[in-house]
Amino acid sequence: MNGWIKKLSEKRSRYYFRLFWLGFLCICFPILVGGLVFYYSTTTRLLEQQKLDSETKLLLMMNQTEREMQQIEKGSLEISVDASVNHSFLNPDFKTDLAEQSSILKTLTLFKVAQNSILDILYYNQPMGTLISHERGSMLPGDLETSVDAGKALVYPDEEGWTFLPQGVAKGLISYVRKLPVMHTDQASGVLIIHADMQILFPQLPRYHQLFIFDRQKNLIYRSDSVGMDGLTGKEKALLRGSPVAGTGNGAFHSIISNGPDGHDYLYTMGSTKTGRMFILGIPEAEMLQQLDGFQWWFAGTVLIFLAVGLVLSYIGSKYAYNPIAELRNRVACLNQSYQPAETEDEIDYINACIAYLNQEKEKLDAYIKGKEPTLREGLLQKLLDGQMTGGSQTRQACEEYRIAYDSCYIVVIIYIEKLYKENRFQSGEDHLIAFAVQNVMEELLQNQLLTGYILGIEQGKNTVLLSLADDSKEEEAAAIAKKYAVAVIQSLQQYMKFTASAGIGGLYASIANVSASYQEAESVLLNRLENKADHVYEWKEMKETKQEVFFMYPFELEHEIIRCLEFDDLQEAELQFAKFTEAVMALHAYQAVTQCYLLLLSSLIQSLERHRGGTGELYKTNLFDSLKERQTSEEIQEWFIEILFPMYHNVILSDKNPMGKVAVQHICRYIKEHISEDLSLVHSSELVGMSTAHISRLFKKELGVNYIEYLTTCKLEEAKRLLVETEDQVSEIAKKVGYTDRSLNRVFRAKLDMPPLQYRTKFR
Numbered sequence: 001m002n003g004w005i006k007k008l009s010e011k012r013s014r015y016y017f018r019l020f021w022l023g024f025l026c027i028c029f030p031i032l033v034g035g036l037v038f039y040y041s042t043t044t045r046l047l048e049q050q051k052l053d054s055e056t057k058l059l060l061m062m063n064q065t066e067r068e069m070q071q072i073e074k075g076s077l078e079i080s081v082d083a084s085v086n087h088s089f090l091n092p093d094f095k096t097d098l099a100e101q102s103s104i105l106k107t108l109t110l111f112k113v114a115q116n117s118i119l120d121i122l123y124y125n126q127p128m129g130t131l132i133s134h135e136r137g138s139m140l141p142g143d144l145e146t147s148v149d150a151g152k153a154l155v156y157p158d159e160e161g162w163t164f165l166p167q168g169v170a171k172g173l174i175s176y177v178r179k180l181p182v183m184h185t186d187q188a189s190g191v192l193i194i195h196a197d198m199q200i201l202f203p204q205l206p207r208y209h210q211l212f213i214f215d216r217q218k219n220l221i222y223r224s225d226s227v228g229m230d231g232l233t234g235k236e237k238a239l240l241r242g243s244p245v246a247g248t249g250n251g252a253f254h255s256i257i258s259n260g261p262d263g264h265d266y267l268y269t270m271g272s273t274k275t276g277r278m279f280i281l282g283i284p285e286a287e288m289l290q291q292l293d294g295f296q297w298w299f300a301g302t303v304l305i306f307l308a309v310g311l312v313l314s315y316i317g318s319k320y321a322y323n324p325i326a327e328l329r330n331r332v333a334c335l336n337q338s339y340q341p342a343e344t345e346d347e348i349d350y351i352n353a354c355i356a357y358l359n360q361e362k363e364k365l366d367a368y369i370k371g372k373e374p375t376l377r378e379g380l381l382q383k384l385l386d387g388q389m390t391g392g393s394q395t396r397q398a399c400e401e402y403r404i405a406y407d408s409c410y411i412v413v414i415i416y417i418e419k420l421y422k423e424n425r426f427q428s429g430e431d432h433l434i435a436f437a438v439q440n441v442m443e444e445l446l447q448n449q450l451l452t453g454y455i456l457g458i459e460q461g462k463n464t465v466l467l468s469l470a471d472d473s474k475e476e477e478a479a480a481i482a483k484k485y486a487v488a489v490i491q492s493l494q495q496y497m498k499f500t501a502s503a504g505i506g507g508l509y510a511s512i513a514n515v516s517a518s519y520q521e522a523e524s525v526l527l528n529r530l531e532n533k534a535d536h537v538y539e540w541k542e543m544k545e546t547k548q549e550v551f552f553m554y555p556f557e558l559e560h561e562i563i564r565c566l567e568f569d570d571l572q573e574a575e576l577q578f579a580k581f582t583e584a585v586m587a588l589h590a591y592q593a594v595t596q597c598y599l600l601l602l603s604s605l606i607q608s609l610e611r612h613r614g615g616t617g618e619l620y621k622t623n624l625f626d627s628l629k630e631r632q633t634s635e636e637i638q639e640w641f642i643e644i645l646f647p648m649y650h651n652v653i654l655s656d657k658n659p660m661g662k663v664a665v666q667h668i669c670r671y672i673k674e675h676i677s678e679d680l681s682l683v684h685s686s687e688l689v690g691m692s693t694a695h696i697s698r699l700f701k702k703e704l705g706v707n708y709i710e711y712l713t714t715c716k717l718e719e720a721k722r723l724l725v726e727t728e729d730q731v732s733e734i735a736k737k738v739g740y741t742d743r744s745l746n747r748v749f750r751a752k753l754d755m756p757p758l759q760y761r762t763k764f765r
Contacts, residue, residue: 023317027310035303042295050288051255054269058253058281061203061211066273068117068201069162069176072194075111076160076178079121080192082107088125089181089189095128101138108134117200119173122193124150125180153177153191162221168195174222198222208284210266216276257285377402381454381466385412387516395513404454404512409469411478412506412518413486415442416462416526417499418536419636437497438463445488451481464522466515469508478508479539486537502526502536502633555584559601563608566649567694575642582638595629598637602628605645608692609652664689665703668696672712676719677739682708717752720745724761731757 079085084103088094094101108121112134123132131150132138149165153175156163160178168175173195180190202222205211211224253271260266265285272278380398383389389398399406415438435457442455442465452468467485469478486503493499504526506518521540558581565574585597602624624645631637668685685708686693700708716738723734734757735745749757 021314024311024314027314028307031303031306031310035299035306039299042299046295047288050283051267051269054255054267054281054283055253055271058269058271058279061281062271062273062279065202065213065279066275066277068115068196069277070275071115072118072176072196073160075115076176076192076194079107079111079123080178080180080182085123085192086181088130089127094125095130098138101130101132104132105134105137108132115196117196118194119171119197120195122150122153122195123180123190124154124193125190126154127189149175149193150191153193154179154188156191159188161215161219165193165195171195172198174198174201208287210260210280210282212278212280212282214278214280218278221277260284377404377454378456380404381456384512384515385456385464385466385519390513392513399512405452405468406512407510408471408512409473409478409508409510410512410515410518411467411469411482411508412515412522413465413467413482414462414504414519414522414526415465415486415489415493416502416504417493418502418633419500435463438493438499441492441496442489445485445492449485449488451485464519466512471510473508475508475541479505479541483537483539490536500536502538505537505539507540554597554600555581558584559604562601563605564694566605566646567608567692568698571646571650574646578638578641578646582634586634594634595637598628598641599625601641602645605649609649662699662703664691664696665699668708669704669711672715676716677737680712680739713748713752716740717748720749720757721760721764724757725765 082104084100084107088100088104091097091100104123108123112118112121119135121134124130130138149167152165153163156177156179160176162174162176165173165175165177176194176196178192179188180192181188202211202213202224205224209224211222212220213222215221253269255267255269257265257267260282266282267285267288269281269283270278380389380402381404384395389395396406417434417438439455439457442463446453446455446465454466454468456464456466465485467478467482469481482505486505490501490503493501504522504524506521506523506525509515509518518540525538525540525542558577561577562574562581565571565577581601585594606624627644628637628640631640667689671685671688672680682693682696686696689696691699697707700706700711704711706714720734720738720740723729723737724731727734729737731745732742735742738745740748746756749755749760753760755763
């Protein structure tokens with residue numbers, strides 16, 4: 001494992017690991033935060049659900065137990081008011097009155113049969129010394145063990161209530177005691193005891209669950225974790241005092257987590273009945289947490305899976321993010337094998353050191369190039385190309401002085417870099433670097449093809465070579481040599497510098513004194529090229545052979561279609577129409593004529609904007625005509641129109657900065673209402689504001705939500721409705737006043753209002 005880490009560390013430096021851990025933390029932090037939020041919200045929901053389940057369970061227990069207890073309490077009351085029971089305390093012979101004793105025993109038996117939870121019912125008459133048991137019948141108090149319970153019950157402090165009696169507790173019974181007789185004035189003379197089986201009366205709970213039952217006075221009636229009336233601990237008393245439902249009798253529930261008597265936390269759910277009794281159900285918190293074990297394991301597994309995926313994604317992402325840095329580092333290091341900056345733990349420092357070295361080298365190269373002033377020989381060649389020097393002894397002498405063959409045959413090749421204005425790989429002020437690099441390529445290819453020539457960098461993006469050939473060279477042979485060289489230059493520039501270049505080749509001339517003619521021919525074929533050839537080489541001899549007179553008419557219809565599409569914001573159709581326009585003008589096969597056609601189209605587009613917007617200030621910020629003339633080929637011209645002019649036209653036509661559109665619509669609307677009876681065609685309204693019909697329609701749709709015809713129809717209809725209601729004019733007169741015929745007005749009313757004019761007058765007048 002350590003060996004693997006060491007091997008990885010050798011390949012990746014500290015920056016890679018920082019990148020890796022940054023990505024890992026960016027992935028893991030949201031996972032952990034989101035997971036914790038999800039865990040908290042889920043556990044909260046589960047605990048709330050457990051509280052609801054506990055309340056539901058307690059509600060069922062309360063309903064069942066309360067029903068049983070109320071039936072016992074109600075039955076005891078019915079027995080206590082029984083005539084035979086009350087008469088027994090007034091009958092001095094009750095002890096020997098077997099009939100009355102049998103009547104009481106029958107009453108006890110009937111009530112016992114109706115309640116499954118009751119095991120025995122005792123009737124005790126202290127003055128008479130009589131004790132009647134449902135289970136054993138009539139007996140003497142001193143003869144039975146139950147007399148102990150009878151004595152305890154007689155001294156019970158309340159008139160009635162639930163309690164634990166000594167003999168009953170031994171049998172697992174809880175007793176309900178009611179003093180007799182009901183209407184006694186001083187001390188009770190007797191007591192009614194009902195023994196109930198706690199296992200039947202109270203619900204059986206799982207182990208460690210607790211159930212407490214209190215009466216309205218907060219006296220403990222029952223607790224499930226012990227038998228008998230054991231008192232409450234301090235914690236249980238505090239819990240009882242803090243209960244908001246104790247003694248309320250409103251059926252409310254309240255849940256709280258508190259420490260139990262065994263030192264563990266419990267979820268205590270409290271509820272009260274209508275009789276005022278309070279039930280408390282305690283469920284161990286450990287048991288609730290056991291129900292969350294499955295979710296906790298699932299959550300932990302899910303988080304680990306996400307973290308593992310995040311780890312893998314971080315590794316992959318860091319690797320892909322680091323690869324360009326590693327490649328850049330390797331490339332920078334390979335630029336100069338003799339220079340190796342000191343190894344650091346951070347690739348950025350390493351690359352910065354390499355870049356600083358490259359900047360130093362660039363400054364040296366700039367100083368070298370700028371220090372190379374044109375030599376005298378280059379000055380002489382430039383004068384020959386410009387035609388400033390013609391033949392003569394002085395020219396011959398200058399050529400001999402600078403070792404230039406005067407009587408050799410010369411042919412000029414111009415290399416032109418296409419679309420140099422789109423290049424963004426070089427900074428401003430680096431044009432001399434481009435020219436220097438291109439000249440080096442051209443010089444190397446001269447040497448490779450064993451040619452003699454002189455290379456001049458005349459202007460940005462244009463380099464000229466004067467090929468010197470043998471005195472007896474033929475024109476076809478010289479053109480083939482020049483073309484081969486031009487193709488090699490174009491391919492090399494494309495391969496090594498990613499430049500697209502074209503070449504113009506002039507004619508072959510004897511003597512260097514005539515080289516200016518070859519230069520002008522090469523420049524002319526480049527200037528007049530209309531279509532890009534596959535090899536991008538244009539020869540003067542081909543131009544001479546293809547010259548012909550062509551009958552041509554300017555495509556006004558296509559121009560109008562282009563303008564119409566632009567006015568309706570259909571750029572795609574405008575581009576299609578412009579392609580047809582280009583195809584039509586290309587039939588001229590003359591650069592100057594084709595350029596004039598494009599200039600006419602540009603002028604028409606500007607005039608169209610002037611008609612629409614009342615001004616073209618945004619267009620005038622750029623010298624469009626000069627910008628168009630800079631494009632050399634038909635392809636460049638098409639790109640200029642589609643990529644620059646058409647979007648500019650679109651932005652100007654849809655701009656909301658000029659408020660003239662809204663003003664024009666308001667003016668036309670006002671004019672329509674004032675001249676409703678006149679001919680208000682769209683053409684007439686457009687002429688009022690000096691805009692095109694298409695632009696007016698678009699403005700109406702934008703400002704009013706309807707087109708011009710719909711607005712005009714609405715105005716005429718409203719005026720006709722007003723005249724029908726307010727005047728006595730005939731329908732024909734009203735139609736004339738709103739600029740309609742009778743038939744047209746009738747058709748508009750039926751279409752808009754679904755009724756003729758006369759019916760409208762009758763209905764609304």
